Amino acid sequence: MHSVLITGGAGFIxxxxxxxWRTARPDDRLTVIDxxxxxxxxxxxxxxxxxxxxxxxxGDIRDAELxxxxxxxxxxxxxxxxxxxxxxxRSIVDPEAFLQTxxxxxxxxxxxxxxxxxxxxxxxxxxxxxxxTDEVYGSLEPNYSAFSESSPYRPNSPYxxxxxAGDHLVRSYxxxxxxxxxITNCSxxxxxxxxxxxxxxxxxxxxxxxxxxxIYGDGSNVRDWLHVSDHCEALISVIEQGRIGETYxxxxxxxRNNREVVRLxxxxxxxAFAADRALAARFPSCPAASGTSCRTLISHVTDRPGHDHxxxxxxxxxxxxxxxxxxxxxxxxxxxxVRWYLDREDWWRDVISGAYQVWIDKNYGFRIEI
Ligand code: NAD
Ligand code: TDX
Numbered sequence: 001m002h003s004v005l006i007t008g009g010a011g012f013i014x015x016x017x018x019x020x021w022r023t024a025r026p027d028d029r030l031t032v033i034d035x036x037x038x039x040x041x042x043x044x045x046x047x048x049x050x051x052x053x054x055x056x057x058x059g060d061i062r063d064a065e066l067x068x069x070x071x072x073x074x075x076x077x078x079x080x081x082x083x084x085x086x087x088x089x090r091s092i093v094d095p096e097a098f099l100q101t102x103x104x105x106x107x108x109x110x111x112x113x114x115x116x117x118x119x120x121x122x123x124x125x126x127x128x129x130x131x132x133t134d135e136v137y138g139s140l141e142p143n144y145s146a147f148s149e150s151s152p153y154r155p156n157s158p159y160x161x162x163x164x165a166g167d168h169l170v171r172s173y174x175x176x177x178x179x180x181x182x183i184t185n186c187s188x189x190x191x192x193x194x195x196x197x198x199x200x201x202x203x204x205x206x207x208x209x210x211x212x213x214x215i216y217g218d219g220s221n222v223r224d225w226l227h228v229s230d231h232c233e234a235l236i237s238v239i240e241q242g243r244i245g246e247t248y249x250x251x252x253x254x255x256r257n258n259r260e261v262v263r264l265x266x267x268x269x270x271x272a273f274a275a276d277r278a279l280a281a282r283f284p285s286c287p288a289a290s291g292t293s294c295r296t297l298i299s300h301v302t303d304r305p306g307h308d309h310x311x312x313x314x315x316x317x318x319x320x321x322x323x324x325x326x327x328x329x330x331x332x333x334x335x336x337x338v339r340w341y342l343d344r345e346d347w348w349r350d351v352i353s354g355a356y357q358v359w360i361d362k363n364y365g366f367r368i369e370i
Contacts, residue, residue: 001027005076007061007109008083009033010040012194013131013228017080018045018054020232031055031074033067034083035101038355039195043347061105064112071116078239079113079128081106084163087197088135089363091159092305102162106130107169114179128181129239130170134224134249135160136185139308146224146312147185149247156306167247174245182242184235186250187313190333191228192340196352197359199223199258200334203265204341205348207294210285213266214364217303219259222310226252227328237324248322251313254330264331266294268338279342301367 004021008014009032021030034040036058048054055074059066061083070076083105085091085098110128117123137147138154153168155161173179190200203213234250242248256264273279273288280289287294318324341348 001029002078003029003074003076004031004078004080005070005074006030006032006080006082007034008081009056010036010042010045011082011086012039013189013231014082015041015044015193016191016228017082017232017235018048020229021236022048022053024233024236028078029055029074031057031070031076033057033059033061033070035060037085038359039086041193041347041351043350044193061109062100064108067109067112068116071112075120075122076113076116077122077126079109080131080235080239081109081129082131085159087195088157088159089197089304090359091157091162093362095158095162098158098162099165102159103165103169106166110169110173110179110181114173114177117180123178123180126180127239127244128170128179129235130166130181130183131235132163132167132183132185133160134185134187134251134311134313135308136164136167137311140310140312142222142310146251146314147249148314149185149249149317156308171245180244182238182244183247184238184250185247185313186231186234187224187226187252187311189226189228189231191337192344193347194228196348199261200265200337201341201348203262204269204338205352207266207269207288207297208283208286208341210287211297212299213262213294213297214299214301214367215258215262216301216307217370219262219300220257220309221307222255222257222312223261224251224312225254225256225261225330225333226250226326227333230326230328234318234324234326237322238318241322243321248318249313249315250318250326251315252326252328252330253315255310255312256330262298263295264334265338266298268335269294272338272342282345300370301364302370
């Protein structure tokens with residue numbers, strides 16, 4: 001039985017991880033810390049918080065005093081560190097928040113965990129998992145081999161650079177202080193509870209509202225799509241079975257370019273409307289409501305500066321050392337995801353009100369159709 005701290009547990013992957021952890025390890029005690037930035041949402045955790053199945057703390061990982069108190073109180077022996085600023089476009093507009101949380105926040109948390117584990121003598125059975133990204137490796141040419149754990153770091157956005165800095169700090173703490181830490185670098189996640197600023201939910205919601213589907217540049221950029229449930233399963237396996245000081249890449253094995261992804265979203269929505277006539281009444285502005293394809297909404301807009309062309313993950317080490325393998329195929333996962341956003345209009349309408357509109361104006365207002 002472990003006392004587990006999940007940072008960023010009100011974010012997209014964090015919420016999914018809380019549910020996955022409770023199912024996989026029901027005897028563990030879970031504490032979530034989250035600063036509740038614009039990206040956070042606790043609706044899926046409300047029942048667990050109310051019946052005290054998890055302990056939830058609204059707080060900042062840069063607050064060393066708070067982190068120290070939580071370690072004293074809860075005697076954590078596992079930390080899954082997911083708290084981060086995570087959106088590349090926002091890091092281009094406002095990089096400072098990324099350095100604050102992803103570098104200084106990671107440093108504060110690491111150091112507090114090390115101090116607490118040394119003082120309480122549990123360092124031999126403790127584990128700190130730093131959840132990072134494939135973006136630290138930079139961009140791949142179309143026919144290059146996928147990123148492995150020994151690929152050089154070549155971050156191209158302030159977000160990727162801040163995550164790379166976090167990875168380097170974690171690595172240095174292992175070598176210098178014997179910190180029992182591991183790192184995972186994963187590819188693009190998708191699935192339930194993802195914030196609508198990211199490609200897949202953004203395109204689904206725009207299509208349902210009959211708004212243009214803004215593909216950056218020519219849409220030939222490739223991502224390796226990983227269903228969040230596969231990711232969470234891998235994270236639990238790595239924290240339990242991974243070797244201290246090692247990095248494990250986690251990928252979905254689903255390389256698709258953005259044009260393909262957006263077309264598939266359109267076709268999936270078109271089919272859902274054809275099969276269920278009630279959807280037309282709920283989403284009358286969607287072209288599929290009148291039998292027109294959502295593909296008619298596709299538009300190409302000014303590219304993202306420094307836009308990485310391709311990411312792909314070689315997950316051989318995860319499979320051979322830990323026996324973990326992703327199982328959700330992209331077409332199946334995308335169908336489930338579209339279904340989830342169709343069913344959970346209440347969730348995304350809440351998220352896209354207010355401050356989110358300001359971001360949409362900021363990020364898409366300056367882009368011109370190309
Ligand atoms: P997210 O933006 O949905 O959630 C991040 C959470 O961290 C939010 O709830 C936010 O409130 C919280 N947070 C931010 N700053 C904080 C601070 N200073 N103190 C405490 N909490 C803070 O992100 P996500 O998509 O769930 O990503 C989770 C982790 O996985 C991140 O570290 C990200 O870099 C990494 N990652 C994500 C993806 C992906 O495709 N989503 C891929 C690779 C790696
Ligand atoms: O409106 C859009 N139009 C568009 O063409 C948006 C929001 C994105 N895109 C493109 C940019 C990327 O090539 O789609 C692709 C995916 O974009 P995002 O969803 O913003 O993800 P990405 O930049 O690839 O980064 C994601 O994966 C790695 C996560 O946001 C990171 O947190 C993670 O580390």
